[in-house]
Amino acid sequence: xxxxxxxxxxxxAAAIAIVAVVVLGPGSEEADDARRSSPTERTQxxxxxxRGSGRAERPPAPPKPAYExxxxxxxxxxxxxxxxxxxxxxxxxxxxRSDRAEEIHIxxxxxxxxxxxxxxxxxxxxxxxxxxxxVEAHSDGTLLANLRVEP
Amino acid sequence: xxxxxxxxxxxVIAAAALAEPALAHGLGGRADLPIPAWLFGWxxxxxxxxxxxxxxxLWPEPKLEGDSWRTLPGGAGRAxxxxxxxxxxxxxxxxxxLLVVWSGAAGNQLTTDNLAxxxxxVVFWVALVPVSVVxxxxxxxxxxxxxxxxxxxxxxxxxxxxxxxxxxxxxERLGRWPAxxxxxxxxxxxxxxxxGDLPRNVALAALVYSLLTGVGMxxxxxxxxxxxxxxxxxxxxxxxRISPFERREREVGLRRPLSxxxxxxxxxxxxxxxxxxxxxxxxxxxxxxxALWAGIVPGLTDFFxxxxxxxxxxxxxxxxxxxxxxxxxxxxLYRLGVAGARTxxxxxxTARLARAFAHSLVPIAxxxxxxxxxxxxxxQGQAFIPLLSDPLGRGADLLGTAxxxxxxGVIGATAVWYTQVALIVVGHVAALTLAHDRALVLYDxxxxxxxxxxxxxxxxxxxTSIALWLLSQANA
Numbered sequence: 001x002x003x004x005x006x007x008x009x010x011x012x013a014a015a016i017a018i019v020a021v022v023v024l025g026p027g028s029e030e031a032d033d034a035r036r037s038s039p040t041e042r043t044q045x046x047x048x049x050x051r052g053s054g055r056a057e058r059p060p061a062p063p064k065p066a067y068e069x070x071x072x073x074x075x076x077x078x079x080x081x082x083x084x085x086x087x088x089x090x091x092x093x094x095x096x097r098s099d100r101a102e103e104i105h106i107x108x109x110x111x112x113x114x115x116x117x118x119x120x121x122x123x124x125x126x127x128x129x130x131x132x133x134x135v136e137a138h139s140d141g142t143l144l145a146n147l148r149v150e151p
Numbered sequence: 152x153x154x155x156x157x158x159x160x161x162x163v164i165a166a167a168a169l170a171e172p173a174l175a176h177g178l179g180g181r182a183d184l185p186i187p188a189w190l191f192g193w194x195x196x197x198x199x200x201x202x203x204x205x206x207x208x209l210w211p212e213p214k215l216e217g218d219s220w221r222t223l224p225g226g227a228g229r230a231x232x233x234x235x236x237x238x239x240x241x242x243x244x245x246x247x248x249l250l251v252v253w254s255g256a257a258g259n260q261l262t263t264d265n266l267a268x269x270x271x272x273v274v275f276w277v278a279l280v281p282v283s284v285v286x287x288x289x290x291x292x293x294x295x296x297x298x299x300x301x302x303x304x305x306x307x308x309x310x311x312x313x314x315x316x317x318x319x320x321x322x323e324r325l326g327r328w329p330a331x332x333x334x335x336x337x338x339x340x341x342x343x344x345x346x347g348d349l350p351r352n353v354a355l356a357a358l359v360y361s362l363l364t365g366v367g368m369x370x371x372x373x374x375x376x377x378x379x380x381x382x383x384x385x386x387x388x389x390x391x392r393i394s395p396f397e398r399r400e401r402e403v404g405l406r407r408p409l410s411x412x413x414x415x416x417x418x419x420x421x422x423x424x425x426x427x428x429x430x431x432x433x434x435x436x437x438x439x440x441x442a443l444w445a446g447i448v449p450g451l452t453d454f455f456x457x458x459x460x461x462x463x464x465x466x467x468x469x470x471x472x473x474x475x476x477x478x479x480x481x482x483x484l485y486r487l488g489v490a491g492a493r494t495x496x497x498x499x500x501t502a503r504l505a506r507a508f509a510h511s512l513v514p515i516a517x518x519x520x521x522x523x524x525x526x527x528x529x530x531q532g533q534a535f536i537p538l539l540s541d542p543l544g545r546g547a548d549l550l551g552t553a554x555x556x557x558x559x560g561v562i563g564a565t566a567v568w569y570t571q572v573a574l575i576v577v578g579h580v581a582a583l584t585l586a587h588d589r590a591l592v593l594y595d596x597x598x599x600x601x602x603x604x605x606x607x608x609x610x611x612x613x614x615t616s617i618a619l620w621l622l623s624q625a626n627a
Binding site for chain 2: 001005006010012013016017019023024088107109110129132133136146148150151
């Protein structure tokens, strides 16, 4: 192969590298930074006083952390098995209701939640393991939700 | 009776659950997160950059072709290849096979509680691949069927008072086809069969396969059948050719890594199909976790149901169609690239070229397997230790390790992503290296060798992009 051909191939490789840096480089880092900083923002909500309201003395109640609701009826999860997504290091909050006595198994984390018929049972635990984990009814293995813990 | 009812109920539920994107393996209950779009982009860009730098650096003389084997120094080569070592390894292999059949047949039928599924689908099928790549054809030493066949042959020849000869000559045109069929059957059991990971079915499959292998060895002789017809020998031997270690006669020696692939005989019929089954099988496994397959499978299942099939059977046949389709696509993509390479001249037929470059698909097949099953091996592989203490899943603790649980924290998602993408890039480079080396041997004119590489490069970029894309689609 001639020297010119070799240089041409190297030039193409360099061009691809430059295009990759332009297209993927800065944008992805911004997105990454935004993602990384978001959990801290969420845990430390900016305390805003309610604007335009006269009674500014009472500080606003801290927002109640939302529990992800799972409802298990007639042997099926209501609305289908959905994805529950949290960032690694956050707290997983589940509120489970079942129309029959059931043990809910969260795979990987190996947690079990005992639910009595008609009652809501809550579970809280830190999301330390990354990946997609099945949340299932232990009696028959019905998939209730997928717990997605992202880095 | 009650257990049958529970199993029936469980399989009906499993079949119903398949309509939604389900986790790929019955083992575990954990799946991978898809690689993020930016990493997919970077992975693809790096593959292209590496490819063009590779083209610029194409060498004029073959580097890997030719023999470089040398026995291990200090008598280690002779010790490792000695008969006592072979007998001990073979006995361990036979014992493990018996353990799998016994625990699968007699044990707890919950997949994760029984040794058989984890042993067969993780320790045997997945873990032996990296072991082969690093240490060479370890499986040939532990192969239970080969060990049993040789033992029976030894006893029979002692009894007869003369060396035994096989009743039939292994037909040339059979080539590697029995191994292709065997691997396809195993892949089908793993990925398409409804209760393929049910311990009892794993035991049954192991028994049936042992029987067929016994017949093959009895008809054509142990070495002939093991070398070409026995699916797992062929499969692990393929990957062991990447390793720097090789056993010859009664000695273990060293050679240049990858160079074992150049002596892989591509003239045997069924060689390209073999690689298509491996790559296609993993592709289907990956695709079945993604949106594309989730979009196809309901329509396909409904179609088979409308033909009068039960729900479970319809799901199974839909998966079979998907598996065969993926294998066909892999085969087609490779043949397309080779047909392109034929146009540069040299007077070769497409079939001849397809065989000549088949060995360059081995690193691609390896990284498909490695990237896809990385976390299955790291996580579910841990279950092997406690399961050894309680193979039947009945609460025994033979070795005092039964309490061990899988630690899903040993590796984070980010480390998994980088490892997967790095593996795919490395496999791509290895495949290109092998293809160019072969082209230099094949073509008289170096100019043709270089031009044929544009086509093969396109094929490799295609396979590598598919591998990256599958990772970005998994459970997205």
